[in-house]
Amino acid sequence: MSKAKNNKATDNQKAKSSLWAAFLGFFVDMFDVYLPIVALGPAMVYFQPKDLPATVTVTIYYVVFAISLIGRPLGAAIFGHYADKIGRKKTTLISIAGFGVGTLLIGLLPGYEQIGIWAIVLLILLRFVDGIFLGGEYTAASPLAMENSPHEKRGLYSGIILAGFPAAYVSISLVTATVMFFVPIGDASSPYVMWGWRIPFFIGALLAFAYVIYFSKHASESDLWLEGQNENADNKVNAAKEASPLKELFKGESGRNFLQVFVLMSGIWFTFNSIASALPGILTNYLKISGTTVTSGLLIINVILIFTYILGGMISQKVGRKPFLVTMGLITTVIGTVLYFNVIRLAVDNIVLALTIAGIMQVLCMSVWGAVTAYITERFKTGVRASGFGLGYSLAVIIPSCYSFIMLGLANFMPYQYTPVVLLGVGGILTVIGAAWGPETRDVLFHEEGSTSIDQKKLHA
Structure with a gap:
């Protein structure tokens, strides 16, 4: 009995260590993702010619942010393969060190006055490379946390991990x-524009390097993955079969699961980009609302989202992943679009009311993320779980990441500032379709490798 208790205590400790390692990894990941929006946004003039049209300025701003999201699927493919082959822990360490270096190099870049158009080219290129390494972090660390967690707490753990998003x-x-506050911001020659923006990038790089040290000391490799490796070592047929996780991912049931997850995540990414990416740019660069005002409002909103992400994960554990995801998609489609329209309509005349509505909209539409980590990992077996999670999460971001160009196209038929409302509606519809297409996964046991079917007798034994 004492041995059983010790084993349970060890398992609980491993689960908690993996949970916080995944949370911190996602926090550092998203800290670097948000750097162009929050820290570099007010200083973008440093990298580009002056007196550009507003639509061009906004589009460049979006491209710098979105290019790292486009690099993520490539990173997910590369690091997902190695996470399934050499382990979740080693892969996480390599990817985090990589985006730490990339972020540091961005902080050292010269501006347009020094090297001309190459300033923005190098910024975009480094953001793309950063995205490749960023795509590797959650591809390995999140499945590791889910595989080490008790199945009845996967919703909670999923919400906590994704809370690193707004926390960042x-x-x-x-x-x-x-x-x-300490480095004045103003025109193109102000201290913040010339060098102050670099400080958050240096801090982001330091966080990445610090996390490498933390993760190497406190995270344990997945027992499920280790067991699979031991089985393959004893069975050469299985070893050959599992030689290419990416090849296995797109075959048979795993391939069908991936397609369904792709549709779901395309919807969730459209929702994200229309709110978290497009809205700040519309308010500050197009409607000319004070950047300080917008940043302060979004800061308050994201504090609230930390808790609603966790709540979303818990609700999905209570009612089931499928009902939760379908309901969130419907809310986004019907209620979210109406709220978004009114945020834009009211922003110029009553920014306080507009930001209040924006907060309600974000809580209603973005809390869906709380269930994402648990749901995607539950859709794939251990041998392809990291690849399935990474690519299912990342590959779906490519089309939604082109939102700035889609918005320019939509502007031919409607006022530019309202184009994100259409994207939000598309996101909600795709979320509903993707979630309705898939099965319920809340009670899936990871050791049942055949499919996502549930053995209730084993579950309640």
């Missing part, structure tokens, strides 16, 4: 606001 935004907003 809050942190980088506070860091940037502090820097702006």
Whole structure:
């Protein structure tokens, strides 16, 4: 009995260590993702010619952000393969070190006055490379946390991990606001534009390097993955069969599961980009609302989202992943679009009311993320879980990441500032379709490798 208790205590400790390692990894990941929006956004003039049209300025701003999201699927493919082959832990360490270096190099870049158009080219190129390594972090660390967690707590753990998302935004907003307080921001020659924006990037790089040290000491490799490796070592047929996780991912049941996850995540990414990416740019660069006002409002909203992400994960554990995801998609499609329209309509005349509505909209539409980590990992077996999670999460971002160009196209038929409303509606519809297409996964046992079917007798034994 004492041995059983010790084993349970060890398993609980491993689960908690993996959980916080995944949370911190996602926090550092998203800290670097948000750097161009929060820290570099007010200083983009440093990298580009002056007096550009507003639509071009907004589009460049979006491209710098979105290019790292486009690099993520490539990173997910590369690092997902190695996470399934050499282990979740080693792969996570390599990917985090990589985006730490990339972020540091961005902080050292010269501007347009020094090297001309190459300034923006190098910025975009480094953001793309950063995205490749960023795509490797959650591809390995999130499945590791889910595989080490008790199945009845996967919803909670999923919400906590994804809470690193808004927590990172809050942190980088506070860091940037502090820097702006001590380093004046103004025109193209102001201290913040010339060099102050670099400080948050250096902090992001330091966080990445610190996380490498933390993860190497505190994270344990997945027992499920280790067991699979031991089985393959004893069975050469299985070893040959599992030689290419990516090849296995797109075959048979795994391939069908991937297609369904792709549709679901395309919807969730359209929702994200229309709110978290497009809205700040529309408010500050197009409607000319004070950047300080917008940043402060979004800061408060993201503090609230930290808790609603966790709540979303818990609700999905209570009612089931499928009902939760379908309901969130319907809310986004019907209620979210109406709220978004009114945010834009009211922003110029009553920014406080507009930001309040924006907060309600984000809570209603973005809390869906709380269930994402648990749901995607539950859709794939251990041998392809990291590849399935990474690519299912990342590959779906490619089309939604082109939102800035889609918005320009839609502007031919409607006012530019309202184009994100259409994207939000598309996101909600795809979320409903993707979630309705898939099965319920809440009670899936990871050791049942054949499919996502549930053995209730084993579950309640």
